[in-house]
Amino acid sequence: MPRDQAEAIVLRTFPLADQDKIAVFLTAERGVLRGVAKGARKFANRFGSSLEPLSHVTVFFYEKERSDLVTISSCDLRESFFDVFSDPAAGFALSYMAELSEEFVPVRARENLAFRLFLSILRAVRDKVDVQILTRYFEAWLLRLNGILPDIRRCRLCRRAIEDPAPAWLSPRRDGVFCDACAPSRKEEIRENLGRFLSWVRDNPPSACASLPFSSEEIRSFAGALQAMIIFHLEREPKSRRWLQAENGLSGRKE
Secondary structure: OOEEEEEEEEEEEEEEOOOEEEEEEEEOOOEEEEEEEOOOOOOOOOOOOOOOOOOEEEEEEEOOOOOOOEEEEEEEEEEOOHHHHHOHHHHHHHHHHHHHHHHHOOEOOOOHHHHHHHHHHHHHHHOOOOHHHHHHHHHHHHHHHOOOOOOOOEEOOOOOEOOOOOOEEEOOOOOOEEEOOOOOOOOOEEOHHHHHHHHHHHHOOHHHHHHOOOOHHHHHHHHHHHHHHHHHHHOOOOHHHHHHHHHHOOOOOOO
Protein backbone atom coordinates (compact mmCIF):
# COMPACT_ATOMS: atom_id res chain seq x y z
CA MET A 1 0.00 0.00 0.00
CA PRO A 2 1.64 3.32 -1.08
CA ARG A 3 2.41 5.91 1.58
CA ASP A 4 1.35 9.53 1.07
CA GLN A 5 2.32 12.73 2.89
CA ALA A 6 1.00 16.24 3.50
CA GLU A 7 2.07 19.48 5.11
CA ALA A 8 -0.41 20.03 7.92
CA ILE A 9 -1.46 21.74 11.13
CA VAL A 10 -2.79 19.52 13.91
CA LEU A 11 -6.25 20.87 14.76
CA ARG A 12 -7.01 18.43 17.59
CA THR A 13 -6.62 14.84 18.77
CA PHE A 14 -8.80 12.59 20.88
CA PRO A 15 -8.43 9.08 22.36
CA LEU A 16 -9.29 5.91 20.50
CA ALA A 17 -9.37 2.66 22.48
CA ASP A 18 -6.60 2.23 25.06
CA GLN A 19 -3.47 3.20 23.17
CA ASP A 20 -4.44 5.04 19.98
CA LYS A 21 -5.52 8.52 18.98
CA ILE A 22 -7.54 10.05 16.19
CA ALA A 23 -5.85 13.17 14.85
CA VAL A 24 -7.54 15.88 12.80
CA PHE A 25 -5.29 17.87 10.45
CA LEU A 26 -5.71 20.94 8.28
CA THR A 27 -3.58 20.32 5.20
CA ALA A 28 -2.52 22.40 2.22
CA GLU A 29 -3.40 19.83 -0.43
CA ARG A 30 -6.16 17.70 1.11
CA GLY A 31 -8.24 20.04 3.25
CA VAL A 32 -9.27 18.43 6.53
CA LEU A 33 -7.73 15.00 7.00
CA ARG A 34 -8.59 12.60 9.83
CA GLY A 35 -6.49 9.61 10.72
CA VAL A 36 -5.68 6.96 13.31
CA ALA A 37 -2.31 7.22 15.06
CA LYS A 38 -1.76 3.73 16.44
CA GLY A 39 0.09 3.60 19.73
CA ALA A 40 0.09 7.39 20.10
CA ARG A 41 -1.06 7.15 23.74
CA LYS A 42 1.77 4.85 24.76
CA PHE A 43 4.62 6.24 26.86
CA ALA A 44 7.60 7.19 24.64
CA ASN A 45 5.60 6.56 21.46
CA ARG A 46 7.07 7.24 18.02
CA PHE A 47 5.03 10.42 17.47
CA GLY A 48 6.59 12.34 20.35
CA SER A 49 5.26 15.91 20.50
CA SER A 50 4.35 16.05 16.81
CA LEU A 51 0.64 15.45 17.53
CA GLU A 52 0.33 18.33 20.00
CA PRO A 53 -2.54 20.66 18.97
CA LEU A 54 -1.52 23.39 16.50
CA SER A 55 1.80 21.77 15.65
CA HIS A 56 2.99 22.43 12.08
CA VAL A 57 4.00 19.01 10.74
CA THR A 58 4.58 16.76 7.79
CA VAL A 59 2.22 13.83 8.23
CA PHE A 60 2.83 10.47 6.51
CA PHE A 61 -0.16 8.20 6.06
CA TYR A 62 -1.78 5.32 4.21
CA GLU A 63 -5.17 5.60 2.53
CA LYS A 64 -7.81 2.97 3.20
CA GLU A 65 -10.46 1.96 0.73
CA ARG A 66 -14.00 2.87 1.78
CA SER A 67 -12.76 4.53 4.99
CA ASP A 68 -12.98 8.15 6.06
CA LEU A 69 -9.92 7.66 8.26
CA VAL A 70 -6.34 7.27 7.03
CA THR A 71 -3.66 5.39 8.98
CA ILE A 72 -0.92 7.70 10.21
CA SER A 73 2.47 6.02 9.99
CA SER A 74 4.63 8.91 11.24
CA CYS A 75 4.62 12.64 11.78
CA ASP A 76 7.60 15.01 11.52
CA LEU A 77 7.47 18.24 13.53
CA ARG A 78 8.26 21.36 11.49
CA GLU A 79 7.21 24.10 13.95
CA SER A 80 5.87 23.96 17.48
CA PHE A 81 3.45 26.58 18.79
CA PHE A 82 3.17 25.03 22.24
CA ASP A 83 4.36 28.24 23.92
CA VAL A 84 1.35 30.25 22.74
CA PHE A 85 -0.84 28.31 25.18
CA SER A 86 0.91 30.07 28.07
CA ASP A 87 -1.48 32.95 27.27
CA PRO A 88 -5.04 31.71 27.97
CA ALA A 89 -6.59 34.30 25.62
CA ALA A 90 -4.41 33.06 22.77
CA GLY A 91 -5.22 29.43 23.57
CA PHE A 92 -8.98 30.02 23.57
CA ALA A 93 -8.83 32.07 20.36
CA LEU A 94 -6.76 29.47 18.50
CA SER A 95 -9.04 26.64 19.67
CA TYR A 96 -11.95 28.63 18.23
CA MET A 97 -10.13 29.06 14.91
CA ALA A 98 -9.25 25.36 14.84
CA GLU A 99 -12.89 24.38 15.40
CA LEU A 100 -14.06 26.67 12.60
CA SER A 101 -11.37 25.35 10.25
CA GLU A 102 -12.51 21.79 10.89
CA GLU A 103 -16.14 22.73 10.28
CA PHE A 104 -15.76 24.89 7.18
CA VAL A 105 -12.81 23.42 5.25
CA PRO A 106 -13.87 20.51 3.01
CA VAL A 107 -12.53 17.01 3.64
CA ARG A 108 -9.70 15.93 1.31
CA ALA A 109 -9.94 18.98 -0.95
CA ARG A 110 -7.18 21.32 -2.05
CA GLU A 111 -7.43 24.23 0.40
CA ASN A 112 -4.04 25.90 0.30
CA LEU A 113 -5.40 29.37 1.18
CA ALA A 114 -7.16 28.14 4.33
CA PHE A 115 -4.00 26.33 5.42
CA ARG A 116 -1.73 29.33 4.76
CA LEU A 117 -4.17 31.62 6.57
CA PHE A 118 -4.09 29.54 9.75
CA LEU A 119 -0.32 29.04 9.63
CA SER A 120 0.33 32.76 9.19
CA ILE A 121 -2.00 33.54 12.11
CA LEU A 122 -0.18 31.03 14.33
CA ARG A 123 3.10 32.76 13.51
CA ALA A 124 1.58 36.18 14.22
CA VAL A 125 0.29 34.99 17.62
CA ARG A 126 3.77 33.66 18.42
CA ASP A 127 5.13 37.12 17.52
CA LYS A 128 2.76 38.67 20.10
CA VAL A 129 0.31 40.31 17.67
CA ASP A 130 -2.97 41.12 19.47
CA VAL A 131 -5.03 37.90 19.40
CA GLN A 132 -8.38 39.74 19.43
CA ILE A 133 -7.45 41.49 16.19
CA LEU A 134 -6.21 38.23 14.67
CA THR A 135 -9.49 36.51 15.58
CA ARG A 136 -11.50 39.15 13.70
CA TYR A 137 -9.03 38.85 10.81
CA PHE A 138 -9.54 35.07 10.73
CA GLU A 139 -13.35 35.34 10.86
CA ALA A 140 -13.37 37.79 7.95
CA TRP A 141 -11.18 35.56 5.79
CA LEU A 142 -13.10 32.40 6.74
CA LEU A 143 -16.31 34.00 5.43
CA ARG A 144 -14.54 35.23 2.30
CA LEU A 145 -12.90 31.88 1.46
CA ASN A 146 -16.22 30.08 1.84
CA GLY A 147 -18.05 32.56 -0.40
CA ILE A 148 -20.44 33.67 2.34
CA LEU A 149 -19.14 37.16 3.05
CA PRO A 150 -21.90 39.48 1.77
CA ASP A 151 -21.58 42.99 0.38
CA ILE A 152 -22.03 45.19 3.42
CA ARG A 153 -21.19 48.50 1.74
CA ARG A 154 -24.60 48.95 0.06
CA CYS A 155 -28.20 48.37 1.06
CA ARG A 156 -29.60 45.21 -0.53
CA LEU A 157 -32.87 46.97 -1.35
CA CYS A 158 -32.19 50.57 -2.34
CA ARG A 159 -28.44 50.11 -3.11
CA ARG A 160 -27.48 53.27 -1.25
CA ALA A 161 -23.99 53.30 0.23
CA ILE A 162 -23.74 52.47 3.92
CA GLU A 163 -22.10 55.46 5.55
CA ASP A 164 -21.64 56.60 9.14
CA PRO A 165 -23.26 58.00 11.20
CA ALA A 166 -26.43 56.37 9.82
CA PRO A 167 -26.75 52.74 11.03
CA ALA A 168 -27.36 49.72 8.82
CA TRP A 169 -28.61 46.28 9.79
CA LEU A 170 -27.54 42.75 8.92
CA SER A 171 -30.27 40.96 6.98
CA PRO A 172 -32.13 38.10 8.71
CA ARG A 173 -30.45 35.60 6.36
CA ARG A 174 -27.00 37.16 6.87
CA ASP A 175 -26.63 37.64 3.11
CA GLY A 176 -26.33 41.42 3.07
CA VAL A 177 -27.31 44.58 4.90
CA PHE A 178 -30.21 47.01 4.83
CA CYS A 179 -30.03 50.72 5.45
CA ASP A 180 -32.02 52.11 8.36
CA ALA A 181 -34.92 53.09 6.07
CA CYS A 182 -35.21 49.67 4.38
CA ALA A 183 -34.44 47.29 7.27
CA PRO A 184 -37.19 44.70 7.92
CA SER A 185 -35.65 44.04 11.36
CA ARG A 186 -33.02 45.71 13.51
CA LYS A 187 -31.14 42.99 15.36
CA GLU A 188 -27.47 43.20 14.30
CA GLU A 189 -26.20 46.69 13.64
CA ILE A 190 -23.51 47.25 10.99
CA ARG A 191 -21.35 50.33 10.74
CA GLU A 192 -19.43 51.61 7.74
CA ASN A 193 -16.11 50.97 9.50
CA LEU A 194 -16.71 47.20 9.27
CA GLY A 195 -16.64 47.55 5.48
CA ARG A 196 -13.34 49.41 5.74
CA PHE A 197 -11.96 46.69 8.01
CA LEU A 198 -12.94 43.95 5.54
CA SER A 199 -11.21 45.82 2.72
CA TRP A 200 -8.10 46.21 4.89
CA VAL A 201 -8.08 42.49 5.73
CA ARG A 202 -8.29 41.59 2.05
CA ASP A 203 -5.17 43.62 1.26
CA ASN A 204 -2.94 42.87 4.27
CA PRO A 205 -1.31 39.80 5.88
CA PRO A 206 -1.89 38.85 9.54
CA SER A 207 1.51 40.26 10.51
CA ALA A 208 0.24 43.74 9.55
CA CYS A 209 -2.33 43.49 12.36
CA ALA A 210 0.43 44.72 14.66
CA SER A 211 -0.20 48.21 13.25
CA LEU A 212 -3.89 48.03 12.39
CA PRO A 213 -5.54 51.41 11.58
CA PHE A 214 -8.57 50.68 13.80
CA SER A 215 -9.14 51.25 17.50
CA SER A 216 -9.57 48.44 20.03
CA GLU A 217 -13.19 49.52 20.50
CA GLU A 218 -13.84 49.25 16.75
CA ILE A 219 -12.26 45.78 16.63
CA ARG A 220 -14.50 44.59 19.49
CA SER A 221 -17.55 45.98 17.71
CA PHE A 222 -16.89 43.82 14.61
CA ALA A 223 -17.28 40.53 16.51
CA GLY A 224 -21.09 40.50 16.67
CA ALA A 225 -21.73 40.79 12.94
CA LEU A 226 -18.92 38.44 11.84
CA GLN A 227 -19.91 35.75 14.33
CA ALA A 228 -23.61 36.12 13.49
CA MET A 229 -22.79 35.25 9.87
CA ILE A 230 -20.61 32.30 10.92
CA ILE A 231 -23.25 30.91 13.27
CA PHE A 232 -26.02 31.28 10.68
CA HIS A 233 -24.11 29.26 8.07
CA LEU A 234 -22.75 26.74 10.57
CA GLU A 235 -26.30 26.35 11.95
CA ARG A 236 -25.02 26.23 15.52
CA GLU A 237 -22.83 28.17 17.89
CA PRO A 238 -19.21 26.92 17.92
CA LYS A 239 -18.48 25.25 21.25
CA SER A 240 -15.23 27.15 21.66
CA ARG A 241 -16.94 30.52 21.16
CA ARG A 242 -18.30 30.34 24.70
CA TRP A 243 -14.78 29.91 26.10
CA LEU A 244 -13.68 32.86 24.00
CA GLN A 245 -16.50 35.02 25.34
CA ALA A 246 -15.79 34.02 28.93
CA GLU A 247 -12.10 34.84 28.56
CA ASN A 248 -12.89 38.24 27.06
CA GLY A 249 -15.63 38.99 29.59
CA LEU A 250 -18.31 39.02 26.90
CA SER A 251 -21.90 38.05 27.50
CA GLY A 252 -23.47 35.22 25.51
CA ARG A 253 -25.81 36.22 22.70
CA LYS A 254 -28.63 33.98 21.55
CA GLU A 255 -29.08 33.63 17.83
